Amino acid sequence: MNPDTATTESEAPERWVAYRPEIKILDCTIRDGGLINDHGFGDDFARSVYNACVAAGVDYIEIGYKASKRIYSPAQFGAWKFCDEDALRRITGDTPAPGTKISVMADAERTDYKQDILPKKKSVIDCIRVACYIHQVPMALDMLQDARDKGYDTMLQLMAVSVIPESELNAALELAAHSVAEAVYLVDSFGALYSEQVHNLISLYLKHMQGTGKEIGFHGHNNQQLAFANTIEAIVAGANRLDATINGIGRGAGNCPMELLIGFLHNPKFQIRPILQCCRDTIMPLSRDIEWGYRVPYAITGRLNQHPRPAIKFRSGPTPDDYVAFYDQMVEEE
């Protein structure tokens, strides 16, 4: 699969049988799934997901955040909110499997990065993924540089792209192109984008990164049942870094399901069976206690290009299935 030929219909059959070896996938089951339960997953859960990703040939596993303990109390949040070195090593051992890199997310303004991110040689972490909103780009660039100086791979996660004005997005992408980040992610935080918009945005990201050697990534949300479809569209447009979670677990409507993504990629290095096993043994039992996946309120916030926060709140309220009341409330608020 070559992005240059993406729209050449006559070459399609070849592309459906071959694969693009540059594509790398990142599992954020523990990190994004942890947003549902304040990162309260136990060690057994994290170990099961980690082992499944290693066995499946997943390129990166993002275990959690490096959140500031000044802002978030360790009494209220689980281990994967902070990803202390000893906690990580309980999952990965002192010598993580070489095929699967360890990533953590560092939120701009919510990470004491200078002190909490250790020099690379003292950590099992391979990669720091810095997440920021558009107004936090300068802060994010400083965080990327700090992580790079400490010896890490770095990635930039520019959130909520569907509400960034085009001129500001262009400016941010120019800064990103000159940053140390090895990959820049298109992030559909609100699950609002349709495939064609993803295609156009990936093309824009690629244009800005041209000649830098940086890769483009995509992180979707399933509010309108488009997380997997948009991930495919990102691939077709040229993105080589893709996020997914097992069974699509994640806050609200969740993410692109890893089992579907691996099914789509034909790279023989990816194995679906360990993912199915972890899904059966570790992920699905959670569905008795926590909820994720498509529900109508998420479709409504996605359609309105808004953060799913009110929908998540509504789903935990007294009338979670009163879609009409939720719709009226959201349209009223506009």
Add this chain to the structure above:
Amino acid sequence: MNPDTATTESEAPERWVAYRPEIKILDCTIRDGGLINDHGFGDDFARSVYNACVAAGVDYIEIGYKASKRIYSPAQFGAWKFCDEDALRRITGDTPAPGTKISVMADAERTDYKQDILPKKKSVIDCIRVACYIHQVPMALDMLQDARDKGYDTMLQLMAVSVIPESELNAALELAAHSVAEAVYLVDSFGALYSEQVHNLISLYLKHMQGTGKEIGFHGHNNQQLAFANTIEAIVAGANRLDATINGIGRGAGNCPMELLIGFLHNPKFQIRPILQCCRDTIMPLSRDIEWGYRVPYAITGRLNQHPRPAIKFRSGPTPDDYVAFYDQMVEEE
């Protein structure tokens, strides 16, 4: 939205704000949802869905099948397996609302069409949609002609397109182009198609129908969470007839959700609120007794381009969440 400009990036913004008035939507909640429970929905259910579709401005509502009572016993199947005239009139009254046409599906070889389909002037039905597999095309053409002669609009539903060899598909489309059908549907019966394949197939259907005035339709399934995305792709490629069901209800992984489709189309004649109301009051209460929507076994059959039958059977067996066992069984069988 003009299909001719579908791939012209620079015109995209205009297309996202405007709408294509030629697009007509068909609700098959009662017909496809009925496949889950042998068409056992009561009159109240059918009336609620019908009234919601009328209020929402849905163009067609497909209430059920005209199945042969020689093959299917009325003791075992509900009213919407047969759609007798008196049953239909209990829902629509003698004078159905003019904005929403009544459609029924007639399966090749499973319909006593010559006797069971009345002359149009004796029926509230507006449209006969003939469904067939590739080997039944000659039978389907006879059924279409019979329905047309009786005064009905007609549509052709060529099923399981993902396993039809290209040469046979081309031959079938040529026959369809010379038939009386006013619309020909691309049907992804196995939920196996990716968006790009949908795009190419719709283009092929359009090429064959060129100059005939016939419309192309799309009916997707959600086995790989692509029913809505593929419906959008069909629109972009030029399809003007689209199937959906409320909350995506339908056998197995279900269909394209009507609430998402109406959210995507910007035609002011479509109203989402009556659909949300019916979803809340009539559809979601069913989920206590019957299951529909994405589950991993459907992803596996979709990926393998096979009928979801074994996945549906597995879901009603003793270990519905043992995805590994199901995967091993399906791969073994290949």
